[in-house]
Amino acid sequence: MDILRTHPMVIVGGILQENPFFVPPDEFLRELRGRRDLRR
Amino acid sequence: MGTVREDVAANTDIWLAGSRLQSSRHVCAFFRTSDERYRVLLPFIKEGIERHERAFHIVDPALRQDHLHRLQAVGIDTAAAETGHQLEVRVWEDAYLRGGHFDQDAMLALIQEVLETGTTQGFPLTRLVAQMEWALEDRPGVNDLVEYETRLNYLLPRYGDPVI
Numbered sequence: 191m192d193i194l195r196t197h198p199m200v201i202v203g204g205i206l207q208e209n210p211f212f213v214p215p216d217e218f219l220r221e222l223r224g225r226r227d228l229r230r
Numbered sequence: 231m232g233t234v235r236e237d238v239a240a241n242t243d244i245w246l247a248g249s250r251l252q253s254s255r256h257v258c259a260f261f262r263t264s265d266e267r268y269r270v271l272l273p274f275i276k277e278g279i280e281r282h283e284r285a286f287h288i289v290d291p292a293l294r295q296d297h298l299h300r301l302q303a304v305g306i307d308t309a310a311a312e313t314g315h316q317l318e319v320r321v322w323e324d325a326y327l328r329g330g331h332f333d334q335d336a337m338l339a340l341i342q343e344v345l346e347t348g349t350t351q352g353f354p355l356t357r358l359v360a361q362m363e364w365a366l367e368d369r370p371g372v373n374d375l376v377e378y379e380t381r382l383n384y385l386l387p388r389y390g391d392p393v394i
Binding site (some may be wrong): 192193194196197198199200201202204206207208209213214215218219222230 | 234242246247248249251254255256257258260261266269270312365375376379380381382383394
């Protein structure tokens, strides 16, 4: 699911659409950093 | 006032999966079968070749010949396109998995180099298509893929080239 959140556009069922699950990179990198900190 | 290349890229409609691509051109594509993949991607690839744009493809090494045959089946002269640097079809080991593992910094540098090479070679646009099934396997470095993909969202808007 994470991979889906890194793409602003998505093709599913042969149809191109804006991806409602997209997370902008600033926010996503913050989230990834947060997860890494939790694991430490 | 943009460069000529930016103007061409901005003003020419790019069709993909039945829609016109807008400014967001980083696309995640899910296909159930190989036939579905090519039904969706071949018109997009062919449109670029006919417009004298560059095509950069990254494919499963086991499917490279099949990929070329699929392109040839819709009338693309792959040998001529490869000779003229219009088409480059690399296998995973020469892109995502160089040195046997995935290195996100090396891959970001490669994508940047590929897109800039297209420009320096005079192509108005590069259409990059990558098969990603290797990411479903337990490959070294694969855990960095999500971070790489999100970092691509800083890089790609600077170029305007579609990346599928």
